[in-house]
Amino acid sequence: KAGVTQTPRYLIKTRGQQVTLSCSPISGHRSVSWYQQTPGQGLQFLFEYFSETQRNKGNFPGRFSGRQFSNSRSEMNVSTLELGDSALYLCASSLSGLFGYTEAFFGQGTRLTVV
Amino acid sequence: TQLLEQSPQFLSIQEGENLTVYCNSSSVFSSLQWYRQEPGEGPVLLVTVVTGGEVKKLKRLTFQFGDARKDSSLHITAAQPGDTGLYLCAGEVTQGGSEKLVFGKGTKLTVNP
Secondary structure, eight states: OOOOEEEOSEEEEOTTOOEEEEEEOOTTOOEEEEEEEETTTEEEEEEEEETTEEEEEOSOOTTEEEEEOTTSOEEEEEOSOOGGGOEEEEEEEEOOSTTSSOOOEEOOOEEEEEO | OOOOEEEOSEEEEETTOOEEEEEEOSSOOSOEEEEEEOTTSOOEEEEEEOSTTOEEEETTEEEEEOTTSSEEEEEESSOOGGGOEEEEEEEEEEETTEEEEEEOOOEEEEEEO
């Protein structure tokens, strides 16, 4: 079956602009999580959506937001971009504890560069 | 707060050598996953361990979950250049009534031919 699909793969934006990233989870997965990965901080949790509701949120400013649609596809938005937002943004889908534990399946990521 | 500490942070070895990567925490996890990530790609799940003391083998890779479910190790036997990558451990915790994964910063492994 198809894996997690993230679009676009690469993005270059100017400071102050906003950006929207998209994630299509594995069919049947209702949980979608977003992570920011940088060389210095590693993988940091942004938020998780399940059945169109945000269930968990990391310690990121309000400029980072997301949503999930009824077909489980998710979008992440970053407004007023800063240079420090340059990172690999990863989306992961999971069955969210259906078997008693959670396994995340990641997309290839979107490489965002803010100039 | 970094809940999961991975060590070493960097490891460069020759083909054929053995190595062990560690993942430590003061927190108890309901499960722990190991992922491998190649440059420019997303992490790929290698294994999930759930029970304290559990050992799982995946070809030349052996994964162990600590008895207290606070730590884990990944041992690679006879490493090959294809094992090169960033190895990440992730512990599952319950927050706000739902589960979430907390990642270590990773061990960057280079296996030289």
